[in-house]
Amino acid sequence: MNFDLSDDAKTLKEAARKFLDARAGPSAARKVMDSGQTHDAKLWAEVVEQGWPAARVPEAHGGLGLGADEACVLAEEIGRSLAPVPLMSTLSAIEALLIAGSAAQQAEWLPKLASGEAVGVIAWAEGPNSPLQTPATKLEGGKLSGRKSPVIDGLVATVAIVTIATPDGPAMAIASLEGVTREKQDTLDLVRPSATLSFAGTPAEGLGTAADWVKLTERLAVLSAWEALGTADAARDMTVAYAKDRVAFGQRIGRYQGVKHKLADMFIKAELARAHALHGCWAWEADAPELAQAASAARVASLDALAFTAEESVQLHGGIGFTWEQDCQFYYRRNRLLAALIGSRAHWSDRLVRALEQRNRAAA
Amino acid sequence: MDFNDTAAEAEFRAKVKAWLAEAAAEYLQPPAKPWALEDFVTRSKAWQLKKFEAGYVGITWPKAIGGQGLTPMHQIIFNQEESRTFVPTGLYSIGLGMCIPTVFTHGSPEIAARYVPKALRGEEVWCQLFSEPVAGSDLASIRTKAVKDGDEWVINGQKVWTSFAHKSDFGIVVTRTDFDAPKHKGLTMFIVDMHAPGMEVRPIKQMSGGSDFNEVFFTDVRVKDTHRLGEVGEGWKVSLTTLMHERLAVGGKPRNAPGYQTLLNVANSLETDTGPAIQQTDVRNRIADTYIADEGIRLTQMRALSALSRGQIPGPEQSISKVVVAKTLQDMSAFALDLAESAGFAVEPGSDLEKLQGSYMWSAGLRIAGGTDEILRNIIAERVLGLPGDLRPDKDTPFSQLKPL
Numbered sequence: 001m002n003f004d005l006s007d008d009a010k011t012l013k014e015a016a017r018k019f020l021d022a023r024a025g026p027s028a029a030r031k032v033m034d035s036g037q038t039h040d041a042k043l044w045a046e047v048v049e050q051g052w053p054a055a056r057v058p059e060a061h062g063g064l065g066l067g068a069d070e071a072c073v074l075a076e077e078i079g080r081s082l083a084p085v086p087l088m089s090t091l092s093a094i095e096a097l098l099i100a101g102s103a104a105q106q107a108e109w110l111p112k113l114a115s116g117e118a119v120g121v122i123a124w125a126e127g128p129n130s131p132l133q134t135p136a137t138k139l140e141g142g143k144l145s146g147r148k149s150p151v152i153d154g155l156v157a158t159v160a161i162v163t164i165a166t167p168d169g170p171a172m173a174i175a176s177l178e179g180v181t182r183e184k185q186d187t188l189d190l191v192r193p194s195a196t197l198s199f200a201g202t203p204a205e206g207l208g209t210a211a212d213w214v215k216l217t218e219r220l221a222v223l224s225a226w227e228a229l230g231t232a233d234a235a236r237d238m239t240v241a242y243a244k245d246r247v248a249f250g251q252r253i254g255r256y257q258g259v260k261h262k263l264a265d266m267f268i269k270a271e272l273a274r275a276h277a278l279h280g281c282w283a284w285e286a287d288a289p290e291l292a293q294a295a296s297a298a299r300v301a302s303l304d305a306l307a308f309t310a311e312e313s314v315q316l317h318g319g320i321g322f323t324w325e326q327d328c329q330f331y332y333r334r335n336r337l338l339a340a341l342i343g344s345r346a347h348w349s350d351r352l353v354r355a356l357e358q359r360n361r362a363a364a
Numbered sequence: 365m366d367f368n369d370t371a372a373e374a375e376f377r378a379k380v381k382a383w384l385a386e387a388a389a390e391y392l393q394p395p396a397k398p399w400a401l402e403d404f405v406t407r408s409k410a411w412q413l414k415k416f417e418a419g420y421v422g423i424t425w426p427k428a429i430g431g432q433g434l435t436p437m438h439q440i441i442f443n444q445e446e447s448r449t450f451v452p453t454g455l456y457s458i459g460l461g462m463c464i465p466t467v468f469t470h471g472s473p474e475i476a477a478r479y480v481p482k483a484l485r486g487e488e489v490w491c492q493l494f495s496e497p498v499a500g501s502d503l504a505s506i507r508t509k510a511v512k513d514g515d516e517w518v519i520n521g522q523k524v525w526t527s528f529a530h531k532s533d534f535g536i537v538v539t540r541t542d543f544d545a546p547k548h549k550g551l552t553m554f555i556v557d558m559h560a561p562g563m564e565v566r567p568i569k570q571m572s573g574g575s576d577f578n579e580v581f582f583t584d585v586r587v588k589d590t591h592r593l594g595e596v597g598e599g600w601k602v603s604l605t606t607l608m609h610e611r612l613a614v615g616g617k618p619r620n621a622p623g624y625q626t627l628l629n630v631a632n633s634l635e636t637d638t639g640p641a642i643q644q645t646d647v648r649n650r651i652a653d654t655y656i657a658d659e660g661i662r663l664t665q666m667r668a669l670s671a672l673s674r675g676q677i678p679g680p681e682q683s684i685s686k687v688v689v690a691k692t693l694q695d696m697s698a699f700a701l702d703l704a705e706s707a708g709f710a711v712e713p714g715s716d717l718e719k720l721q722g723s724y725m726w727s728a729g730l731r732i733a734g735g736t737d738e739i740l741r742n743i744i745a746e747r748v749l750g751l752p753g754d755l756r757p758d759k760d761t762p763f764s765q766l767k768p769l
Binding site for chain 2: 001002003004005006153179236240243244251252253254257259260261263264265267268271272273274275276278279282284285295296300301304309327346349350352353357360
């Protein structure tokens with residue numbers, strides 16, 4: 001029995017934590033918010049130098065050829081630090097190429113994404129659609145037409161994985177964003193800006209099949225679960241520290257069971273989510289048939305943990321928690337970004353039950 | 365990452381499997397109907413002796429006291445394989461899980477030599493006499509009194525929630541020997557003979573209708589000073605040994621308890637006003653939530669096992685187990701009964717819904733047993749998150765002078 005991250009992943013996690021503790025966190029997030037920048041360019045350059053975008057890229061394409069474990073711990077630490085860099089979007093685009101890219105597509109894009117020369121995003125949202133609903137965007141004769149919004153990190157990206165309509169449902173195309181019209185799209189998260197991308201005859205290539213897109217959404221559900229876990233842990237740590245410090249009625253508020261039990265519930269929800277996130281990581285790495293159920297459960301459990309933690313952390317901070325100057329807003333807002341990232345809680349809750357039904361049918 | 369045994373674990377598992385295939389041959393299927401208590405006790409004793417003779421009792425205990433000197437992983441592998449069969453279990457779980465480790469940790473060598481071997485062989489059954497009507501979560505408030513009389517102690521008082529008291533030969537009892545000391549300082553632990561004059565065991569009828577526990581009344585019960593466990597006044601420390609073992613023993617989802625799969629089956633069999641229950645969003649959502657809790661706890665246990673397998677101590681994640689399991693069972697059972705409308709209310713013996721009615725009733729007890737939901741949340745908040753403890757106004761006052769605030 002070895003249901004745990006690899007030692008290499010744990011080492012990377014510690015290194016990433018130390019690196020980001022010194023450079024990111026709520027105050028760095030606040031700078032980006034206040035300045036209206038698309039991201040923290042200096043930090044991104046340093047992240048690229050660390051080789052993190054190259055983590056999953058095979059060595060033949062200039063990458064490090066690491067496993068799912070390593071991608072997951074990077075997601076967790078980016079989530080914890082709120083780092084205003086397009087790493088998760090770039091890792092997501094790389095995963096699309098790893099699943100569905102032809103040899104030529106991989107050779108064209110993976111080295112650029114690994115080196116930071118290109119920044120990737122996943123452009124699937126068209127408003128109220130789910131990731132598995134057929135989008136309006138089309139790829140015809142090598143030309144892309146349609147409008148994607150909001151595209152998280154879309155202002156800084158140079159290449160997009162774009163979902164398109166096919167007879168089998170949504171599938172992917174890959175397009176350079178050179179010459180594509182992009183406008184800032186305001187969202188609830190003020191640290192990782194989003195864009196509206198308008199494709200009007202943009203040159204693009206199809207990327208894999210509709211089944212590849214389904215598989216990508218599962219991997220991204222796992223990746224986002226780790227990111228959400230990191231964010232939830234940071235919000236909880238901040239709130240625990242506050243509860244140990246704040247005095248009311250002559251006591252530290254952390255002595256009150258009304259406070260203490262909420263903090264315990266944050267831990268309980270996070271540990272449940274961590275177990276599923278680890279299961280998802282295992283199923284991804286092993287390419288196991290359990291990925292559909294494990295990824296769905298990881299996504300739902302992590303969103304539940306993050307929503308509860310972000311909401312109750314404002315509550316436990318009291319009035320100060322509701323101010324612009326206090327950092328609770330970053331976690332509260334990031335909670336909405338992660339909830340929207342790759343399909344809602346409701347979408348994944350239903351996918352989980354569908355996966356269980358399919359498993360039961362297969363066993364019958 | 366994998367879910368596989370190491371080579372050494374696989375070898376031990378294969379050995380256990382081969383032994384069980386033969387030794388537990390009559391228990392490979394569930395019994396046609398539940399055993400009557402006497403039959404259960406007879407079968408339990410026979411099975412315990414078989415296990416002892418094969419070297420599968422006290423797996424993690426030192427060899428010097430009759431154990432096998434193996435690791436927690438060996439115990440877990442044995443338990444996993446044993447639980448695939450339908451052998452009688454439970455009669456010895458408290459005695460061997462909690463009482464005997466306290467006896468050999470805190471008793472004299474003579475006492476250990478007298479009691480441990482017979483407990484290992486299953487010849488003598490043990491119970492734990494801790495909770496009282498006035499002292500449940502706040503165990504250190506117990507009032508059962510022990511007074512020294514020559515080289516004996518005389519015990520008077522009442523214990524409650526004692527499993528298998530009526531089938532036990534011995535028990536460990538925590539008593540108050542100094543009413544003028546603060547509550548944690550005036551306690552002393554003893555071994556008592558459950559057949560001694562002055563002991564009376566009465567079953568408790570639970571709100572679920574069953575009787576799984578007892579009250580035990582002590583009237584001038586005499587215990588030799590040689591049967592004291594630990595020093596006089598050190599009973600709280602001694603009881604922590606026992607409770608530490610309880611935390612290891614209680615947790616996880618009870619075997620055969622309904623879960624997300626039950627809810628899936630129920631939802632597949634029922635119609636609602638707006639179509640099949642399985643197609644309703646709220647029903648599917650509840651199935652997903654139940655899966656997340658059930659499987660989340662199973663996977664959390666896998667994490668702990670992985671640590672044990674490497675010879676490490678599991679992290680604090682284990683502490684979430686019971687608090688999640690008990691409430692999930694209660695919520696899921698109520699939801700399923702609601703789905704069935706009045707059929708979920710009417711009792712039909714042998715039906716699937718009857719099982720859910722049963723789990724709805726006993727989950728209410730599970731949320732209290734072995735640490736209430738509230739105490740477990742305190743433990744997580746204080747020991748894992750490092751929050752300050754509740755204020756305890758009774759901590760330093762002599763017990764005899766305590767007045768509630």
